[in-house]
Each structure stands twice: as C-alpha cells, then as structure tokens.
Amino acid sequence: MTEPVINVSDLTRRFGARTALASVSLSLPRGAVYGLVGANGAGKTTLIKHILGLLRAESGSVRVFGLDPVADPVGVLSRIGYLSEENDLPGWMRVDELIRYSRAFYPAWDDAYAEELRQTFALDPAAKIKTLSKGQKARAGLLIALAYRPELLVLDEPSSGLDPIVRRDILGAVIRTIADEGRTVLFSSHLLEEVEQVADHVTMISQGKIALSAPLDIIKESHRCLTVRFAEARPQPAAVAGVLRWEGAGHEWTAVVRGDSGALRAAVAGWGARIIAERVPSLDEIFVAHVGAPADS
Amino acid sequence: MRSPAAAIAWEFRRRHRWGLIALAAYLLVLATIKLLIVHPGRSVDFDDESFALVVVVPLTATFIYFLAVFSFGLSGDLAARQSMYPARMFTLPLTTAALAGWPMLYGTAAMAILWLATRFLAVWPSDVDVPMIWPALLAASLLAWTQALTWMAYPMPGLRVIVTVLWLSVIDAVILLALRYKAPESLMLAILAPHVPLAYLAARVAVARARRGVVPDWQGIFARLGRIPDVPRRRERFSSPARAQAWLEWRRHGRSLPALVAILLPFELALLFVFRETPVIVFEILAGVLLTPPFMAAFGAATVSKSNPHGSDSYGLTPFIATRPLTSASLIAAKLKATIRSTLAAWMLVLVAIPIALKLTGTFPLVIEWTHDLIEAVGTPRAIVIVLLGFSALVASTWKQLVQSLFIGLSGREWVVRASVFVALSVLSIIVPLAHWVSGNRFLMGALWNALPWIAAVLVCFKLSAAVWVAMRLRDSGLLSDRTILLGAACWDVVVFALYGLLVWLAPALLFRGYVLALVAILAVPLARLSAAPLALAWNRHR
Numbered sequence: 001m002t003e004p005v006i007n008v009s010d011l012t013r014r015f016g017a018r019t020a021l022a023s024v025s026l027s028l029p030r031g032a033v034y035g036l037v038g039a040n041g042a043g044k045t046t047l048i049k050h051i052l053g054l055l056r057a058e059s060g061s062v063r064v065f066g067l068d069p070v071a072d073p074v075g076v077l078s079r080i081g082y083l084s085e086e087n088d089l090p091g092w093m094r095v096d097e098l099i100r101y102s103r104a105f106y107p108a109w110d111d112a113y114a115e116e117l118r119q120t121f122a123l124d125p126a127a128k129i130k131t132l133s134k135g136q137k138a139r140a141g142l143l144i145a146l147a148y149r150p151e152l153l154v155l156d157e158p159s160s161g162l163d164p165i166v167r168r169d170i171l172g173a174v175i176r177t178i179a180d181e182g183r184t185v186l187f188s189s190h191l192l193e194e195v196e197q198v199a200d201h202v203t204m205i206s207q208g209k210i211a212l213s214a215p216l217d218i219i220k221e222s223h224r225c226l227t228v229r230f231a232e233a234r235p236q237p238a239a240v241a242g243v244l245r246w247e248g249a250g251h252e253w254t255a256v257v258r259g260d261s262g263a264l265r266a267a268v269a270g271w272g273a274r275i276i277a278e279r280v281p282s283l284d285e286i287f288v289a290h291v292g293a294p295a296d297s
Numbered sequence: 298m299r300s301p302a303a304a305i306a307w308e309f310r311r312r313h314r315w316g317l318i319a320l321a322a323y324l325l326v327l328a329t330i331k332l333l334i335v336h337p338g339r340s341v342d343f344d345d346e347s348f349a350l351v352v353v354v355p356l357t358a359t360f361i362y363f364l365a366v367f368s369f370g371l372s373g374d375l376a377a378r379q380s381m382y383p384a385r386m387f388t389l390p391l392t393t394a395a396l397a398g399w400p401m402l403y404g405t406a407a408m409a410i411l412w413l414a415t416r417f418l419a420v421w422p423s424d425v426d427v428p429m430i431w432p433a434l435l436a437a438s439l440l441a442w443t444q445a446l447t448w449m450a451y452p453m454p455g456l457r458v459i460v461t462v463l464w465l466s467v468i469d470a471v472i473l474l475a476l477r478y479k480a481p482e483s484l485m486l487a488i489l490a491p492h493v494p495l496a497y498l499a500a501r502v503a504v505a506r507a508r509r510g511v512v513p514d515w516q517g518i519f520a521r522l523g524r525i526p527d528v529p530r531r532r533e534r535f536s537s538p539a540r541a542q543a544w545l546e547w548r549r550h551g552r553s554l555p556a557l558v559a560i561l562l563p564f565e566l567a568l569l570f571v572f573r574e575t576p577v578i579v580f581e582i583l584a585g586v587l588l589t590p591p592f593m594a595a596f597g598a599a600t601v602s603k604s605n606p607h608g609s610d611s612y613g614l615t616p617f618i619a620t621r622p623l624t625s626a627s628l629i630a631a632k633l634k635a636t637i638r639s640t641l642a643a644w645m646l647v648l649v650a651i652p653i654a655l656k657l658t659g660t661f662p663l664v665i666e667w668t669h670d671l672i673e674a675v676g677t678p679r680a681i682v683i684v685l686l687g688f689s690a691l692v693a694s695t696w697k698q699l700v701q702s703l704f705i706g707l708s709g710r711e712w713v714v715r716a717s718v719f720v721a722l723s724v725l726s727i728i729v730p731l732a733h734w735v736s737g738n739r740f741l742m743g744a745l746w747n748a749l750p751w752i753a754a755v756l757v758c759f760k761l762s763a764a765v766w767v768a769m770r771l772r773d774s775g776l777l778s779d780r781t782i783l784l785g786a787a788c789w790d791v792v793v794f795a796l797y798g799l800l801v802w803l804a805p806a807l808l809f810r811g812y813v814l815a816l817v818a819i820l821a822v823p824l825a826r827l828s829a830a831p832l833a834l835a836w837n838r839h840r
Contacts, residue, residue, distance in 0.1 A: 054616065054619050054620070054838065054840065056839045070839040071775060073625075074622045074623060074624055077621065077622035078622035080620070082616070082620050084616040086616055088615040088616055092549070093548075100534065100541075101541050101545060103534065104535035104538050105538045105541065105621060
C-alpha cells in the first residue's frame, strides 16, 4: 500500500480559549480529489495551514509526503501547489515577473504549460497584479500553483467571491490535475455543489471536529431524504433513530436519514402519517443535517 | 453613542485608555506635588536634572504619543504611499469635513490641555518665565500639521517621513528664531494662529483625495528609468530560488533607502552654496550629509523588518511568502543581501554627490586643507586608516540600522513590536536625563570613566550569552547547520579581531587599555540580534 500524501493524526489546536481543531485525524491517499467542507470558522483553513507548515502542531502530528512540513518546509512546499483564499500575490509585480519569480523555486516548472495557462486565462504579461480584477488575480495565483504540476494541489476556498467563469476555470484546473495520474487535490470550500462536482472524497468539519469523512458515493448512498405528510400539523416531529434532521412545517416534514431508514418508516406508520417522497439528498442537505447549519452560514 | 462626533471620540478614548490613564496618573502626581507637598505660591529652585526627569521627559513622551494617536499613526504604515487615515472610516455617512475635523479638533484640544495642565501643575524652576498661550498653540499646530501630512497620499514610499519632518522642523525653526529675537507674545500668536486652520484645509483635501482613492505614483518613472539597462536581463531566468527571493526583497524594500537619500541630498548639499564662506558650517553640512544614510536607514528599517508589507494592520507573514519552498534562513539571507545592496546604493549616491557639490561650490580646497591637517597630526598611514575606518563605520552603521531590528518585526507578534517600542522609549527617558545629570558632575564622570570597562564587560557577557542561546536554538530547531553556525562564528571572530587590531594601532595606549578596545570591538560587530532573525521568522512562519 502506498504512503498517504497527507497524514494528520490526533491534531489539536487552540487559539486562546477557543479550540480550532480537536483531535483531528485524517489520511489522504494519493490520486484523488478531497473536498474539505465546513462552515466559516469550522477549522478548514486551520487544518490546511497545518498541512502547509504555517501552523505548528500543538499536539498530534502532521505528515505530508511522510515529512514534517515545519521541520522540512523546502521538502514539502516544493511539491505542493497552493492557492490561498487571501490572494496575497505581490501587487507591485507584473504577471511576467510573477511567472519568472515563481519558476525559480520549482525545478519541474513547465514553461509551455505556464504559457498555455496564461493564454487560456487571458493574462496580460505586462499587467501589474494590483491592476488585475479579483478573478484575474485568482487566475494568476492558479497559474503559478499549477505550472509545475505539483504532486499535491491545495486550494483554500479558491472560488470564494468569484464569478461563475473564474469558478469554472478553477474547477477545470482541478479536473486537469486529476487527469495527471497520481496527483492529489485538497479542495476546501463551502460551495458544496462545486465540491460535489469534482470531489471523490468528502470530509465535513464542524467546530474543529471531523463530522463525516468518506467517499462521496458512499456518503450519498448512505443518506436518504424522506418527505412525510402528517394528518395533523406538527410543530416538530419526534426524534427517531437514524434521522439527522427534520425540516419543514405544518403537515409536511422532510427527514434526512443516515443508514437504514427502517426505524423512520416504522415510526411514520405508528403516527398514522405517510411517506410521500423519497430521494437521494444533495451534499448540501447532508452537510446541514450533520453540522446543523447551512454550509455558508 | 449620541452622534458621530461622540463615536469618534469614544474610539480614541477606548483604544488608548491605558495611555490616557497613565497620563492622568502623571498629572495627578504633579498636582499633588504642586498643591500639597510644595507650598502654593512658593518659588522652588529645582535643579535642571530633576526638572528634566519629572517634567520634560514625560511631557515630550506624551507629546509624541499624542502625535501618533491622533494621526492614526499607531495602526498605519508610515513609509507607505497611501494615506494613513483609516480606510474603514471612508464609508461612514459623514462629510469629509467631519472626518478631518473631529480628529483634528480632539487632537489639538488634547495638546492644548496637555500644555495648560503641565503649565499649571508642573513645579517650574523659579527663574523660568513660562508663557501660557503660545506654547499651547504651537503644540496644537504641530499636531494639526502632523495629521494633515500623514493623512496625505504620497507619490513615493517614505516621502511622508521626509515631508513631515522637514515641515515640522521649519515651524520649529521659525519659532526658535522668533524666540531668539525676543518676539512678544502677540507676535508669537500672530505667527502661530493661522497654522491650525491651514492644516485643517490641507487635511480636508488629503482626506477627500484618499476617500476617492487618489494615490499619486512616481514609482513608474523610477521603474522606467531603472528598466533601460535592464531589458535583456529581465527575461533571463533566476539561477536559483535564493536569487529570485533576493530580487523580490530588493524590489520590495531595497530601493527605499537610496530613494530617500537621493531626495534629501540635493537639499542638504544646496546649503553649501549658502554657507561656503564659513568653514565650520561647511564641515557641519558635510557631517550631516554623511550621517544621512544611517539616519534614514533607521526609518527604512521599519519597512524592511515588517513581515507583511501589504497589510498595514498585520504583522504576520503573507501565505505567498510563507509558502515559498525556502528555509527561513534562506528567506533571511535574501533580506540581508537586499539590505547590503540598498546600503551600497545609498552610499554610492553620497560618494558621487559630495565631490560634485564640493566642486560646484568651490569648497574642495577646504576639504583638502582638513585632510592635510589630519595627515600632519597623525601621519599618512594613520590618516588613511582613520578615514577608511570612519567611512566603513558609517556604511556598516547604515546596514546595521536596517537589520538590527529584523528579529522584532519578523516575529510577527504585535505585542513584541509594541513592547520593544515601549522599552526603547522607557530606556531613552531614563538615559537622557541620567546622562545629563552625570555630565554635569565631575565626580560621577570620573567614576563612570573608571567603571566603563566593567559596564562594557557586563554588556559583552549579555551579548555573548544571548548569542550562545540563539546559536543553540538555531541548531536545535535545524534552521542552520552546525557548519553554517561555525562558519558564521568564525567570520564574526575575524571581523572582531581585525577591528581590534585597527583600534589598538590607532588609539593611544595610555588612553585605552587593550582589553577595553577588545570589549569595544566585540560590542561593535553585530551578532546576537542579527542571528536571532531566522528564529524570529520561523516563529512567525510556523505559528
């Protein structure tokens, strides 16, 4: 069995009195797209910063390619492509200077691929970064994160606040990276429909803890959405084993169920109600059911 | 909050409550001394030192503190081109007149009250006739102009510092001139009265332009000038990551110091045309010119050591820099290379400008005469060594100014930066009156002279202990290899021995013992603080 690209073991991190990560363990094997989803402040960026070595593990351990990213930043960072949510590219640099500067750090930099990306993204080489729009800045950041075909691509909320065209570019880049065999993508977002489009594996994080981590197919298979119609209006249906969340009002309520829905079906029969619809829930619904709040709250 | 004016006042009060509490406590102590301990109306013969310690130093510190508070200088980047007025306030539903006016009103009122309180509460020496109104107006004017000039956007980084210092110096010079010619209070008031309204108008224009996002830019002109010989090289690849990083550091910080020096030099050297007939002033002007690079480097150091130049409120490292696949030591090495280039560029300007100015003003013969005098006094070899050593000391001092506070700024912790400023100000407020006190006492001067070797020895012990601790931490954290640490230590030893040899050769043996010169050499060559820079950066980078 190949060594996992990222191995996080029992990682805990506190900022003052607040626990940002609580005993998080995660192992990401090579060659897949991992979606890291969670509400704002759930701990996604904190986890990514530990993976990049920007935060030191207070307890537990973080290994990337089998290396400690704090002890060996060169060994780890030279194999990672990173696009930050902050988009902090130096504003005074021109696009061609940014490319020239960045290529010095990566022996595997592919000039032809970089030029192809530049043309695809319509980036003017003479334009200063500070004069670019937010979307163009994201594209420039993506270019320098992809041009050396990194073994691990880390995208921290890459499409936050961007228009659909730039988001499509980013998703396209993720798909192209997957096409390169053996490469891995870690993709943090609270836009769950995007994660659903590209991720093989989803990790849901809530209040510093991993709420759910499994392949997307299995997550979808193991959850059901059942709409129940009651004879009389109810303020809130009773709790039933397996039901993660009830949503609705009056006569009609929808339950998100994890695993076997037998207990709910029996309860529905007992209440004299009937199931009027059943379907596979969206990732957004599953997320809300698990963490109890909308993903972008 | 009943009104926007009250909200702005509340923000000043809330944010600086500890400073204001300290000030109130100080004024309370003064009031207690004045009203209870010293009999009211009785004249007191305070000696200069006590007066400096009790009144002048805290008052000056508070004055500077108020300048920083009311110009929003504590949360902005003094060297940046952008206005220091907080951008978050531009979206408030207030007129530009109110945005400029309320902070100025609060600031000028605070300055005036500070003076009046000190005037009435301080125990002035009996022979000092202290005026009441015009110093309050002067303090208010200086604050108002500081606000206007710091809220203005500038076409070049660092220009704000130069313009502000020059303009405040001009106001000071005018007042000193008026005092020298014993101008009556009415004239002083007439000189000072227009300042606050004028500064308000300037501040209003500055805030209005900043609100519209107007930032003039001369960097394009300099960039175009610098690009001419650079065209073929620009397309070349960097041969290593270290070179790429050094290029980034040079582009980010390296050009500030030469630019600042280039702006100041013409003004300073132009004085040679005015005073070319007065050798003493020519000497003073040249000394001032030679001290310009180290002086301006002290300002430039703030930007070099700032870990995040893009966010004026942020001390942390940007992810873009933090995720460079370079060791923290390599990131520091790039900074050091850029500061060396910056220092050399600044001094090249000085070395080119001085002979041209001497030639144009006809003051070259004066300098040749002084050189002959020096040769006659100490002999040719010693004269050469003294000049070279003095020049090297100035160049080294410029570089030292740029790098000695790296470890503070790169730590990325606001509390470290603020604590270092507080400690520096506290030490200064003790040292200055202490030095003044000692210099006036022959017995103490003698005792201090005798104790100098011991003081130097204690400082050397501190320095070497700190250096050993830093070296051990560098080794344990794997930031530097054993070989690099040993090589660095060996280089430092060589420089110290070379300096010691020169000092022994130059200094009269009767005046300084050999071991004193050795201690001086050890203290003069940077070691502990410089070595701590990679540790500070790693602490910031891997939080």
